[in-house]
Amino acid sequence: MPELPEVEQVRKTLIPHVVGHKIIRTEVFLDRLVQYPAVPDFIQGTVGKTIRAINRRGKYLRLELGDGFYILGHLRMTGALIALPASAPQPPYAKLKFTLDGDENLWFTDIRTFGTLYLLQDGGSYKVNGYETLGPEPLSKEFTVAYLEPLAHKSRKPIKTFILDQTVIAGLGNIYADESLALSRIMPTRVANTLSREELKVLHEAINKVIAQGIANHGTTFRNYQDGDGKKGDNQNHLLVYSRKGQPCRFCGTTLVQIKVGGRGTVYCPKCQK
């Protein structure tokens, strides 16, 4: 499940393979992947363009094509962007192929086909639902307790649902939300507006720490996530609670419990988290 650290790792690993290379040919094997514009226009608009840079915003990747054009991609659950040698066979679950001018090609693979791609120009991101309303990035100077406090104060959502809201914070998903709450010792079901300023301060710090650790460990791989080199992350070996239902809490040894919060599987320590 690519969240901010995984998407950042994909970005970093793709750079040496694709930046500076021209798209010679674009093949779409699953039309649904391309959300905008129509597939023939997407193909026509990408062929001949050189990938100048790769940026990230929340869980979105941006392949900058110059002249204000860019490909915007979201991997959702099982999407992957991967660079492979031109001689390599088509990878499993291939949904799109960019043939590049070097000796490598860029593939979009996706098992569950929730992933999305757009070809946009500057000013065109309003076409992507939810992109322009993304909240600040963890670890950025805009992401502060002073920013978080008034929003939390007026929200009656469970705190986990609140921090998963991409308009509040960009890039947190189910794994890092559970981890942030475990590190800050806060119950995921607590209503957001019941958190004290001190608790929000602890949570804010925990979010930054958990995201920074995820990036440092090259992301978390459970099932399908892989980076631009096809490599898995290491962060799954450092998790406090996610996927550890029934196992002992790393702080107190109490058996971790799984519940549902906002329809999402949620693991927490019933003793540490209050």
Place this chain on the structure above:
DNA sequence: CAATAGCCCTGGTGGC
């Protein structure tokens, strides 16, 4: 307006 249930989708898994 806010919260929530349903939906998209496929592979892995647990139970019988």
Place this chain on the structure above:
DNA sequence: TGCCACCAGGGCTATT
């Protein structure tokens, strides 16, 4: 061993 219901969940849409 084989079958099958169920679960994983990001984000949009419909409903309450």
